[in-house]
Amino acid sequence: MRHLTRLRIGPVGFRVGSDWRAPIAVLEDLYRDYPAPEDGIPDFNVHLFAARPWRRFLRPSVHIGGDFVIPDAAPLPLAQGLLAAEMGMNLQMALGQRRYLLLHASAVERDGKALLMTGMSGAGKSTLAALLMAKGWRLIGDEFALLDPATGLIHGFPRLISLKNEAIAVMEAALPHARFGPLLEGTPKGSIRHLVPDAHAIATMAEPAAPHLVLFPSYGFAAAEREVLPSETFVRLTQASTNYVALAERGFDALTDLVRKTPARALDYPDTVTALAAVERLWNAA
Amino acid sequence: MTDARILTEALRDPATVARLDPEGWTALLAIARAEQLIGTLSHRLDGLPMPGAAARILSDARASAEQGRIAALWEAEMARRALAPLGIDVILLKGTAYAAAGFAASAGRSIGDLDILVPRAQLDAAEAALLATGWEWVKPDPYDDLYYRRWMHELPPLIHRDRDRMIDVHHTILPLTARITPDADALIADSVALGNGLRILASADRICHAAAHLIADGDLAGGLRNLWDIHCLVEECGTAGLAERAALHGLTAAVERALRLAGRLYGTGNHASGAAGKDQWYLRRLLARDGWGRPARKFTRLGFYVRSHWLRMPPVLLAQHLFKKWRKDQN
Numbered sequence: 001m002r003h004l005t006r007l008r009i010g011p012v013g014f015r016v017g018s019d020w021r022a023p024i025a026v027l028e029d030l031y032r033d034y035p036a037p038e039d040g041i042p043d044f045n046v047h048l049f050a051a052r053p054w055r056r057f058l059r060p061s062v063h064i065g066g067d068f069v070i071p072d073a074a075p076l077p078l079a080q081g082l083l084a085a086e087m088g089m090n091l092q093m094a095l096g097q098r099r100y101l102l103l104h105a106s107a108v109e110r111d112g113k114a115l116l117m118t119g120m121s122g123a124g125k126s127t128l129a130a131l132l133m134a135k136g137w138r139l140i141g142d143e144f145a146l147l148d149p150a151t152g153l154i155h156g157f158p159r160l161i162s163l164k165n166e167a168i169a170v171m172e173a174a175l176p177h178a179r180f181g182p183l184l185e186g187t188p189k190g191s192i193r194h195l196v197p198d199a200h201a202i203a204t205m206a207e208p209a210a211p212h213l214v215l216f217p218s219y220g221f222a223a224a225e226r227e228v229l230p231s232e233t234f235v236r237l238t239q240a241s242t243n244y245v246a247l248a249e250r251g252f253d254a255l256t257d258l259v260r261k262t263p264a265r266a267l268d269y270p271d272t273v274t275a276l277a278a279v280e281r282l283w284n285a286a
Numbered sequence: 287m288t289d290a291r292i293l294t295e296a297l298r299d300p301a302t303v304a305r306l307d308p309e310g311w312t313a314l315l316a317i318a319r320a321e322q323l324i325g326t327l328s329h330r331l332d333g334l335p336m337p338g339a340a341a342r343i344l345s346d347a348r349a350s351a352e353q354g355r356i357a358a359l360w361e362a363e364m365a366r367r368a369l370a371p372l373g374i375d376v377i378l379l380k381g382t383a384y385a386a387a388g389f390a391a392s393a394g395r396s397i398g399d400l401d402i403l404v405p406r407a408q409l410d411a412a413e414a415a416l417l418a419t420g421w422e423w424v425k426p427d428p429y430d431d432l433y434y435r436r437w438m439h440e441l442p443p444l445i446h447r448d449r450d451r452m453i454d455v456h457h458t459i460l461p462l463t464a465r466i467t468p469d470a471d472a473l474i475a476d477s478v479a480l481g482n483g484l485r486i487l488a489s490a491d492r493i494c495h496a497a498a499h500l501i502a503d504g505d506l507a508g509g510l511r512n513l514w515d516i517h518c519l520v521e522e523c524g525t526a527g528l529a530e531r532a533a534l535h536g537l538t539a540a541v542e543r544a545l546r547l548a549g550r551l552y553g554t555g556n557h558a559s560g561a562a563g564k565d566q567w568y569l570r571r572l573l574a575r576d577g578w579g580r581p582a583r584k585f586t587r588l589g590f591y592v593r594s595h596w597l598r599m600p601p602v603l604l605a606q607h608l609f610k611k612w613r614k615d616q617n
Contacts, residue, residue, distance in 0.1 A: 001578060013339065015312060017578060037339065038338065038339040038342075039308060039311075039337035039338055039339035039340065040307075040308030040309075040311075040312075040337075040339075041308050041311045041312055041315070041337055041339040041340050041343070042312060043339075043343055045312075045316050045578055045579065047578060047580065065580070067316060067319050067320070067579060098346045098347075098349060098350045099342070099346050246350070246353070247353075248353050248356070248357075250349075
């Protein structure tokens with residue numbers, strides 16, 4: 001491919017190739033403090049390509065490919081090339097990752113212990129993770145938490161934090177000196193702006209953490225909390241995992257172990273101040 | 287220019303990976319993944335010194351293939367249970383057959399659909415039994431469905447509604463429209479029992495089927511994997527009676543070509559002497575990948591795509607088929 005970059009996020013190396021310079025230039029800027037793939041050999045490849053040669057120039061539209069692809073993934077305009085690259089990397093993980101049980105969750109760490117937050121899109125898991133990072137927690141990741149079946153530990157995947165719509169202004173105010181990517185408007189998920197994880201998150205991304213608490217946050221409701229039993233947590237986490245079935249017995253054992261040892265709480269919240277206070281309380285009680 | 291030769295070299299002579307740099311490893315792994323040979327490669331390279339990242343990626347691929355093997359064998363057992371009450375013996379084909387018999391070809395092999403062979407006279411009963419035990423039709427289009435039933439060598443594909451796994455029920459090994467007509471009765475009559483209620487084709491027929499699939503059917507997609515199967519089958523069980531059997535099925539040319547290509551790429555048997563004439567085109571097509579694992583050599587691929595349709599269908603039927611497909615696209 002014409003342009004390419006290599007980078008490592010947590011334990012996973014990527015090579016991203018593109019028919020255009022622009023998406024690679026943005027990746028190189030935003031991921032400048034990230035290391036190269038271990039031994040120079042990436043785990044996954046991502047391709048950003050034009051379906052027809054002239055579409056590189058004429059109404060350029062970015063198709064997403066890679067080692068693993070799903071049919072009918074819609075192309076994005078070139079201005080959203082960064083989003084295409086991020087989607088491409090997520091897609092490789094979702095479809096191809098077999099070493100770790102992938103949980104669609106955000107995760108932060110304190111004192112060597114991990115807080116996992118999972119829920120539907122819009123539940124606020126990215127925003128909460130970013131706000132906790134602003135308060136000194138270590139960001140483990142905002143999209144995928146990697147559960148290692150061999151150790152039961154959570155490995156980091158601190159890619160760029162994808163902030164959507166109202167969350168963009170919230171985080172710009174909370175972290176005025178942080179590095180942000182370009183504002184991408186009119187994406188399939190509305191406005192998106194990427195936030196670069198802080199230096200601490202990047203420097204320590206190879207250090208796993210033991211799970212301490214699982215939270216199921218829901219934004220937009222009156223404040224409420226309830227205990228979630230291991231059985232329900234198990235089912236909800238299988239639904240939040242893209243490779244649970246593919247991992248078979250290893251995935252079952254890892255998840256069973258996780259839900260037996262880790263308390264879980266559902267947390268409804270009307271605003272982030274309430275949520276952050278509740279997180280502190282639940283964390284200390286867990 | 288990088289092509290898939292980096293992969294065939296590594297499979298043929300694993301020691302060659304010692305000279306790969308990170309760039310070379312990256313290309314090798316991407317191409318192996320694209321050709322669905324990464325699990326096979328992992329087995330071939332097992333124990334050799336290599337960079338830690340490569341070892342980690344290959345070990346994940348092997349674990350994944352092992353899980354795939356277990357799932358494939360379970361699926362075969364499910365088919366056996368569905369068809370046993372009718373007295374229909376399940377004859378396993380391709381990947382699942384190699385896994386069930388424990389052949390070398392199955393080491394790390396990725397296994398997709400379950401392919402089985404049943405006598406044509408029992409096809410309707412087999413389909414009814416599968417539908418009654420949880421398999422469902424995938425092809426919603428009446429034209430496609432009819433086309434399969436009239437002209438193909440298999441039922442329209444079925445998927446199990448709980449396990450999400452596809453089964454292809456064959457009654458012979460090439461489309462009925464192909465110019466070559468293998469002897470399906472002989473395939474079934476000479477099949478071998480495995481002792482667990484499942485059967486596989488006889489040794490020479492296994493090679494004939496793999497060669498038919500590779501050379502006489504389709505556009506050589508997945509060709510390197512098919513050819514590796516043939517290489518392993520020949521190395522493990524030999525070629526005794528193969529020429530006679532190939533002649534019986536009308537597959538002499540396909541089998542000879544497959545052996546020449548396997549010899550050329552993998553050093554199979556005593557066929558390593560070289561490739562003749564049109565074999566060069568086959569090699570170009572088989573190796574058409576770039577260093578990212580993407581399909582390369584567009585015109586060569588197109589040529590083989592056109593050829594696959596030419597082989598499968600007489601010209602008038604092909605014209606009708608293309609017209610119907612085109613008209614459907616217009617609507």
